Amino acid sequence: MKSNTFFSKLVPKESKFYPILRSMSDNIFVCSGLMLSLVQTEDKEQRKELYRQIKALETKGDAIVGHLFDELNNTFITPFDREDINALGEQLDNVLDSMNSAAKRIVMYQPSVLPPQTVALAEVLQQCCELLLGLVGELNAMKKNPTVVKRICKQLHALENQAxxxxxxxxxxxxxxxxxxxxxxxxxxxxxxxxxxTDNADSVGKLIKVIVVKYA
Amino acid sequence: MKSNTFFSKLVPKESKFYPILRSMSDNIFVCSGLMLSLVQTEDKEQRKELYRQIKALETKGDAIVGHLFDELNNTFITPFDREDINALGEQLDNVLDSMNSAAKRIVMYQPSVLPPQTVALAEVLQQCCELLLGLVGELNAMKKNPTVVKRICKQLHALENQAxxxxxxxxxxxxxxxxxxxxxxxxxxxxxxxxxxTDNADSVGKLIKVIVVKYA
Amino acid sequence: MKSNTFFSKLVPKESKFYPILRSMSDNIFVCSGLMLSLVQTEDKEQRKELYRQIKALETKGDAIVGHLFDELNNTFITPFDREDINALGEQLDNVLDSMNSAAKRIVMYQPSVLPPQTVALAEVLQQCCELLLGLVGELNAMKKNPTVVKRICKQLHALENQAxxxxxxxxxxxxxxxxxxxxxxxxxxxxxxxxxxTDNADSVGKLIKVIVVKYA
Structure with missing residues (x-):
């Protein structure tokens, strides 16, 4: 049987959205590691190279968001409302965008040395992105058991306050x-x-809380 | 009869959301008064003390938003869509956040003296927050008679232009x-x-206008 | 027969929202032309005059948004969800607002000379606003054939990257x-x-993509 028939569209392939969202959060987490390295070096060439890598992840992120959008258009039955899944993709993308923007500014402005606490800030950001991994990983269990998701959202908000x-x-x-x-x-x-x-990471948490409320 | 039974969840306790939202707008209005005092003093110690009080109100605001969210999760029937009530809470919280952020910057940057018109600006902000009190107070009558709510939204927008x-x-x-x-x-x-x-206060008005349109 | 009867409200006058949205996008496109002229002059008086004209368009835009909102309140059947049409109006208005804000800053700060690439940036902005014209013009065909709308959204995003x-x-x-x-x-x-x-123009495209997904 051909896989792209009318019937294949009707089958609730919930599962296909989760891997896409997970590839987004993986991408974000990798990026936060590069970000941390970037604030720890003052070498101009290293900075350029790290920005190049971050920019590549941002481009990859755009492609994933586009793919998510296409899938939403080709699927009749989705695990959540289409616009919620799309909003989640956009919001995750914002985290990546702001990291890319921070990296770009380091290369554009070339501050001779960043304040030492910037490293601590980038570490908090990395922890936020690690929580996003967990959060996206829990999405498929969210309707049955929102407790874990809610706890992670709370942790994200606490980290945002710390940042x-x-x-x-x-x-x-x-x-x-x-x-x-x-x-x-x-x-x-x-x-x-x-x-x-870190604000944008917290906004992902806030959005997911709204989705939880909607399906409560 | 125990109050937290399955049936108590079904009973349309519309009323419980309004007091929570009102406590938010009360909190915001009190904060705008402290903000006005803050821009009128150049004394470092007074500035610190006023910021401490504003920060306390912001923390209180966070707790109220959390409480609102929990109630939304524990109630089957809500006066508006869950996500609209939640968005309203978040949007009100943004007003508080930006006041806290302004106060924080005064203490962080310690500008020796603020331009005299800053007092006029803080007065307009206080008027905005007074309108928010009225707006939130009218929410329960909004479906039957949206005229008052619409008028207040228009006034908020006019004040925002003034600001x-x-x-x-x-x-x-x-x-x-x-x-x-x-x-x-x-x-x-x-x-x-x-x-x-003041922008964020106007955004509360814009959001409420959208909710009005939805239930028109 | 009187036109404002109960029955006239029930008749699906889809068409009346499109002309309002089109007058918004016309207004925005005209404004982007003035913006381009503004960054090309260093003459203080010319700058003031162009800002005056841009400000007038922004005021006109506010009136159109208000008119759109009133029509949403007076119509039972709308081509899309009321809140989507309203959000679209607000989002289009944001493009106008940021142009007004840029123009205002030129007059407020009076930079002696802007970097030559600013002209190229304002040209990209004008192209964005031209795409908005096309996008809004395609809205009524969107449900039957979303291909054109999707292509324009992609072009908007590409221009935003260029900007x-x-x-x-x-x-x-x-x-x-x-x-x-x-x-x-x-x-x-x-x-x-x-x-x-240009960001705000791209956001109009993102919003429309979400609406497309919703009605897919």
Missing amino acids: DDLYEHILIDIFAKETNAIDLIRIKEVVQEIERA | DDLYEHILIDIFAKETNAIDLIRIKEVVQEIERA | DDLYEHILIDIFAKETNAIDLIRIKEVVQEIERA
Whole structure:
């Protein structure tokens, strides 16, 4: 039997969306590791190379979102509302986008040295992305048992608060110490974008909480 | 009869969401008063103390949003779609978040003196938050009579435009007068965040307009 | 027969929403032409006059959004879900808002000269707005044949990437050359807002893709 018949469209192939979303969260997690390496080096060439790799993951992410969208258009029965699955893809993509944007700024602005706490911030971001792995991995069990998903969302929010505090301390420091305004802007914008990535990770959690409420 | 039985979940306890949302808007209104005091003082200790109070209200706000979410999960029949009530809670929380963020920046950056028009801007913000009180207070009558709700949304939008004009004048002023770039950034970021709080208040109005359209 | 009877409300006057949305996209396209002229002049008086015209279009846009909203409230049967049509109006309005905001900043900050690539960026923005014309013009055919709409959305996204690259090069340039921090901020904020307008145009495309998925 041919696989792309009318009937194959009707069969509830719930399972095919989960692997796509998982490949997104895998991609994001790998990217957060590169991000952490990037804030730990001051070498211009290394920075360029790491940005190149991050940019490649971002392009890959775009392709995955496109694939998800095509699948949504070719499937009659989806595990959640089509627009929720699509929104989830877009939201996950935002995490990747903000990491790419942070990396791009490091290469564009070439801050001579980033504040030491930036490493701690990138570590929190990596932990956020690890939670996203877990969160996406739990999606198929979410309707039956939302407890795990809710717990991970709470952890994501706690990490986002932690990132916020780190960001606050970094800013206090640079405004107290930095006397060159352009250097201050360079650092501020990079750190801001890393913090925004943790915000976007938290937004994935918030979106999933809304989906949980919808199917409760 | 025990109150948390299966039947108690079925009973349309519409009323329980309104008090929660009202406690949110009360919290926001109180916060806007502290915000106004904060932009009127240049004393470092007073600034710290006011920020401490604002931060406490923001933490309280987070707890209320969490409570709202739990109630949504424990109630079968809700006055509006679950996701709309949840979105409303999140959107209200954004108003609080941006006030907290403005306050935080005042303490982080310690601008020596804020432009005098900042007080006018904080007053407009307080008026916005007063309108939010009225808006949330009208939610239970919204389905039967959306006129009042629509009028308040229009007023919120008008105030947001007013805030925008004030913000514009403040920026023109500081770009014309300020010669120290770091001081310019300090002021700009604080004022920007207060203006964003009025934007977020207007977004609550926009969201409610969408909910009105949905149930029209 | 009087036209505003109960029955006239029931008749599926799908057609009335399309002209309103088309007048929005016309307005946006005209605005993008003014924007392009604005970044090509350094004359203060011309800048003021062009901003005045852009601001007038933005006010007109607000009125159209208000009109759309009123029609949604007075019509029982709509071609798409009410909230989707409303969201589309809001999203289109965001494109206009960011152009107005970019224009305002040029007049507020009066950067002595904008980087030459800013013209290329404003040209890309104009192309985005031309695509929006086409996109809105295809809405009524979207349910039967989503192919054209999907293709335009893809083109919008490609243009947004192009705008992103231009923005990146402009920033690299100003951070490498500009030594006056306040001038750097002036330029950066203007360019940023033009780039945000292309982002917002792309967001219209993303929203329409979600609507397509919903009715697929």
